[in-house]
Amino acid sequence: MPENLELDAVPGVPDFSGWSCPLPLADYPNIVMGHGGGGRLGNELVEHLFLPAFRNAALENLGDAAVLDLGAGRIAMSTDSFVVQPLFFPGGSIGALAVNGTVNDLAVSGAVPKFLTAGFILEEGFPLSQLAAIVQEMASSAAAAGVQIVTGDTKVVERGHGDGCYINTAGVGVLREGISVGPHRAQPGDAILVSGTLGDHGMAIMSVREGLEFESQIRSDCAALNGLIANVLDVCGQAVHAMRDPTRGGLASTLNEIAQASDVGMMIDEPSLPVRPEVQSACELLGFDPVYVANEGKVVFFVAPEAAGDVLAILRAHPLGRDAARIGTVTAEHKRMLVARTAMGANRVISIQIGEQLPRIC
Amino acid sequence: MPENLELDAVPGVPDFSGWSCPLPLADYPNIVMGHGGGGRLGNELVEHLFLPAFRNAALENLGDAAVLDLGAGRIAMSTDSFVVQPLFFPGGSIGALAVNGTVNDLAVSGAVPKFLTAGFILEEGFPLSQLAAIVQEMASSAAAAGVQIVTGDTKVVERGHGDGCYINTAGVGVLREGISVGPHRAQPGDAILVSGTLGDHGMAIMSVREGLEFESQIRSDCAALNGLIANVLDVCGQAVHAMRDPTRGGLASTLNEIAQASDVGMMIDEPSLPVRPEVQSACELLGFDPVYVANEGKVVFFVAPEAAGDVLAILRAHPLGRDAARIGTVTAEHKRMLVARTAMGANRVISIQIGEQLPRIC
Numbered sequence: 001m002p003e004n005l006e007l008d009a010v011p012g013v014p015d016f017s018g019w020s021c022p023l024p025l026a027d028y029p030n031i032v033m034g035h036g037g038g039g040r041l042g043n044e045l046v047e048h049l050f051l052p053a054f055r056n057a058a059l060e061n062l063g064d065a066a067v068l069d070l071g072a073g074r075i076a077m078s079t080d081s082f083v084v085q086p087l088f089f090p091g092g093s094i095g096a097l098a099v100n101g102t103v104n105d106l107a108v109s110g111a112v113p114k115f116l117t118a119g120f121i122l123e124e125g126f127p128l129s130q131l132a133a134i135v136q137e138m139a140s141s142a143a144a145a146g147v148q149i150v151t152g153d154t155k156v157v158e159r160g161h162g163d164g165c166y167i168n169t170a171g172v173g174v175l176r177e178g179i180s181v182g183p184h185r186a187q188p189g190d191a192i193l194v195s196g197t198l199g200d201h202g203m204a205i206m207s208v209r210e211g212l213e214f215e216s217q218i219r220s221d222c223a224a225l226n227g228l229i230a231n232v233l234d235v236c237g238q239a240v241h242a243m244r245d246p247t248r249g250g251l252a253s254t255l256n257e258i259a260q261a262s263d264v265g266m267m268i269d270e271p272s273l274p275v276r277p278e279v280q281s282a283c284e285l286l287g288f289d290p291v292y293v294a295n296e297g298k299v300v301f302f303v304a305p306e307a308a309g310d311v312l313a314i315l316r317a318h319p320l321g322r323d324a325a326r327i328g329t330v331t332a333e334h335k336r337m338l339v340a341r342t343a344m345g346a347n348r349v350i351s352i353q354i355g356e357q358l359p360r361i362c
Numbered sequence: 363m364p365e366n367l368e369l370d371a372v373p374g375v376p377d378f379s380g381w382s383c384p385l386p387l388a389d390y391p392n393i394v395m396g397h398g399g400g401g402r403l404g405n406e407l408v409e410h411l412f413l414p415a416f417r418n419a420a421l422e423n424l425g426d427a428a429v430l431d432l433g434a435g436r437i438a439m440s441t442d443s444f445v446v447q448p449l450f451f452p453g454g455s456i457g458a459l460a461v462n463g464t465v466n467d468l469a470v471s472g473a474v475p476k477f478l479t480a481g482f483i484l485e486e487g488f489p490l491s492q493l494a495a496i497v498q499e500m501a502s503s504a505a506a507a508g509v510q511i512v513t514g515d516t517k518v519v520e521r522g523h524g525d526g527c528y529i530n531t532a533g534v535g536v537l538r539e540g541i542s543v544g545p546h547r548a549q550p551g552d553a554i555l556v557s558g559t560l561g562d563h564g565m566a567i568m569s570v571r572e573g574l575e576f577e578s579q580i581r582s583d584c585a586a587l588n589g590l591i592a593n594v595l596d597v598c599g600q601a602v603h604a605m606r607d608p609t610r611g612g613l614a615s616t617l618n619e620i621a622q623a624s625d626v627g628m629m630i631d632e633p634s635l636p637v638r639p640e641v642q643s644a645c646e647l648l649g650f651d652p653v654y655v656a657n658e659g660k661v662v663f664f665v666a667p668e669a670a671g672d673v674l675a676i677l678r679a680h681p682l683g684r685d686a687a688r689i690g691t692v693t694a695e696h697k698r699m700l701v702a703r704t705a706m707g708a709n710r711v712i713s714i715q716i717g718e719q720l721p722r723i724c
Contacts, residue, residue: 034717036445039715043619055663056584061544066439067471067537070432079426079479079532083398083517117441119530121483153530155445157722163523168481168515170441175429182423208473248404257405268415355403360519 012243024172031126036156049132050118050152058115058150066150068115070174076111078102079170085360087134087164089208091219092201093135096169097296097362100224101247102171103145107226107298108243110181110233111173113145118152118169123162134165145224147171179233183261185241188332190306192266193301195228195315196221196250196323197274203282205361210286214278223297228320232311237305245299247362249353252291254300256340256352266338268328291340292353294361300328331341370574383387391486401498411494412480415501420477420512423597428512430477432536438473439602440464447722451570453562453581456529457499459658459724463609464533465507469588469707470593470605472543473535475507480514481536482529485524485635496527505703507586509533538699541595545623547603550694553670554628555663556684557590558583559636560613562621563653565644567723572648576640584658590682594663596671607661611625611715616662617700618714627699630690653702654715656723 025284027319034041051059058066082098099116106113118138122131142149176348201222216296225245246254252279255266275283275290283290301310307324315321338350363703385546413421444460461478466529469473469547504511511531562583569580587607595602604624608616613635617628637645645652645713659682665673670688677683700712 004564032717033721036721040714043714047648068437069437070437075429075430075432075437077479077532078377078513079481079485079530080515081481081517081530082493083483083519109447112715115439116437117480117532119443119532120528121445121528133428150703151440153442154530155443155722159529160522161525165520166483166517166528167481168441168443168530168532170439170479170481172437172439174532182429184423248398253481313617321583352405355394358515359395359398 012066020106024307029128029200031122031131031156032125033124034236035122036154036173042154043245045154047292049135053135054149056126057238061121064343065113068150069309070114074174074175074252076106076175077108077170078105079108079168080105081166081168083163083166083360084205084361085163085361087130089220090204090217091347092222092296093134094165095134096141096222098167099141099145099298101140102169102220102362103147103224103226104245106171106173107229108245110179111175113171113173113226114171115148115150116142116171120151120153120154120165121166121175122156123164124159125126126164130289131165141224145226148318159264170261172329176233176237177235180181181240181242181245183258186258186264186330186331187241188264188301188356189305190241190330191305191326192328192330193270193303193308193311193324193326194251194274195281197300198281198295198298199275199290201280201296202250202278202293202358202361206238206358207282208288212282212285213282216278216284216327218278221226221297223320225299225310228298228315228318228355231314231318236307236311239304239311240301240304241304248294250292251300252350253352258302259338263335265331266328267331267338268338270340271343272325272327272357274323274325288357291350292357294358296362363383391490391514392517393484393486393490395486395495395518395520396651397450398483398516402582404516411497414512415497415507416504416511418510418512420510428477430512432476435523438468438470438471438535438537439532440467441530442467443528443530444724445525445528445722446567446724447525448570449492451582452566452579454584454658455496455499456527457496458481458503458584460529460531461500461503461507462584462658463587463724464531465509466607468533468535469591470607472541473537475509475535475588477510477512478504478531478533480511480529481515483516483524484498484516485526486518486521488526492528503586536597541601543604545604545606545620548620548624548626548664548692549603549624550691550692551667552603552664553667553669553688554630554690554692555665555673555677556613556626556636557588557661559638559641559682560660561637561641561645562650563658564612564655564720564723565641567719568648569644571640572645574647576643578640580640580644582656583659586684587659587661588681591661591676592677593680596675597676598665598669599656601673602663603666603668604664605661608657610656612656614700614712615714620664621700622698625697627696628690629693630700630702631703633705634687634689636685636687650719653712655718656720658724686702
């Protein structure tokens with residue numbers, strides 16, 4: 001049994017005890033191998049759990065694929081698997097992450113996210129009440145983001161070959177007309193803006209895992225960014241050259257990757273980086289640098305300098321962008337490198353990390 | 363370490379010893395947690411393994427989502443996760459299954475499959491040589507099916523929380539004009555055709571697992587069906603009311619599901635079911651009924667009776683349809699049930715199985 005099943009003492013983690021299973025799922029309070037077969041048990045999961053939660057016309061057809069009308073020829077397509085532990089944490093859950101992660105990947109590509117798929121790999125013995133809670137989180141996150149979950153798949157693996165629940169989502173969105181963003185389009189002179197505080201998600205996960213307590217609880221920033229991004233693109237679309245959500249590897253990976261893709265340098269002003277005091281404390285305690293810590297509800301913009309003020313104002317007017325800040329500039333110098341000006345006035349190179357600083361945070 | 367890593371004595375399973383790892387992947391012959399992080403190791407997997415194998419313009423952009431031009435408004439979208447054990451088996455592999463499975467789900471929905479995503483959940487310690495072999499199988503299967511793998515994701519879980527390699531694929535395809543198939547469109551009088559022999563995939567997997575040997579080796583039928591289906595739809599598109607690939611749960615699940623979705627009955631003639639002698643022998647030995655055993659390269663058609671002969675002829679002219687057969691008729695009687703006329707002239711109801719007869723066969 002995964003360790004996370006004993007998480008009820010952690011604030012922010014839901015209480016499953018009140019969940020009552022609709023018949024006939026009640027015959028099996030936990031996942032059995034048969035829930036992954038092509039038989040009645042699998043169909044009951046679809047009928048009594050997935051369909052009621054995700055209900056929409058495309059899904060109800062229960063075909064082998066969802067049939068969708070996108071109305072336009074150019075689409076974006078993205079996928080992510082989610083293996084986060086614990087499955088529920090302050091500010092989010094694997095279900096919320098699975099929806100928001102793919103929504104955000106589409107949104108930063110300049111697309112309006114429309115439709116998601118959902119693939120579950122469940123471990124034998126996983127409580128159906130937890131699956132139901134995860135599915136509800138996915139349904140409410142999808143509704144909040146304005147996307148539909150239109151098709152899905154469930155596999156079950158034997159006890160000891162999974163970790164409760166892994167989820168893959170893939171998504172498609174319609175590319176906005178007249179918008180041309182991409183990781184290779186950042187230009188020297190572009191302002192680098194971030195939509196809010198850094199490191200909240202990664203440190204929320206680590207705090208739960210390590211049992212840390214701070215004066216104020218660290219909550220994940222897990223959120224769908226398509227609304228925030230739409231506000232920016234509606235007004236300043238031509239000025240936005242690139243966007244990326246700094247998830248695994250944090251801000252440092254994002255800036256290094258864009259620097260390489262665009263063949264430019266990046267200079268950031270370290271004191272300008274927005275970091276919550278409790279996140280800063282947790283980072284110092286655990287030996288992490290916030291620039292490497294994952295975010296799940298933030299976006300970095302690379303925008304023409306003359307539009308930087310307007311974009312910042314639009315970001316700050318949105319609930320998800322209140323702490324937005326200008327943190328640096330794209331340069332023609334030190335190509336393919338990220339350099340930070342420290343509070344002491346020194347420059348330091350922030351390279352991409354070799355591997356995993358925080359395993360399984362999404 | 364998953365048990366399947368010791369499979370080299372099994373015929374049909376590739377020999378990994380000759381695989382040489384391109385630098386700098388060679389520093390890590392096995393998957394480490396860092397391959398799933400947002401850092402350099404993950405980027406090296408993309409650069410040295412996934413990109414060379416799957417190379418295409420959309421993937422090379424390395425954006426958060428692939429940007430695609432479908433040229434038409436109506437698309438189909440599908441997803442499947444693959445957890446098959448062993449990872450390599452006579453006639454196929456998890457890589458071939460992952461591509462063909464999603465290609466087939468799109469094709470039976472009346473779409474021309476175009477683009478796939480690939481999400482990997484790898485277990486710490488999984489040999490890179492095996493991952494490379496799987497990726498090559500995916501690349502060659504995609505090329506054979508005429509689809510592109512345009513975006514992907516890799517997560518790594520700790521040893522003991524996976525089983526070597528799990529893969530999710532999602533796909534989109536363009537719906538063919540003038541074709542209107544769906545699980546709810548089968549009509550009384552429709553002929554039920556199957557494109558070839560039943561049970562090959564499931565019994566190939568079981569034979570490897572159980573160490574069975576027969577006079578002729580049982581090979582999986584794993585194949586992409588979009589070419590075969592296109593041949594039928596090009597000529598007889600109006601006559602085809604529904605299609606489905608009988609994977610998990612086999613023919614019995616497929617026919618029961620279509621009977622329920624279309625509110626019709628199904629009558630099949632048991633002696634007409636095409637089953638290879640060695641598959642029949644394996645089923646008898648292991649106590650399986652071929653109608654419940656999974657296929658990965660077969661499709662069931664529900665077609666207007668006047669077109670049945672033409673469709674059969676088209677199927678038999680294709681290498682994947684040589685053993686195609688008419689196996690039954692859709693009826694107005696015994697709605698939502700599948701009835702088989704046995705060789706003795708008796709009728710038996712074949713219900714949907716409750717759960718998993720053959721776990722983890724795809």
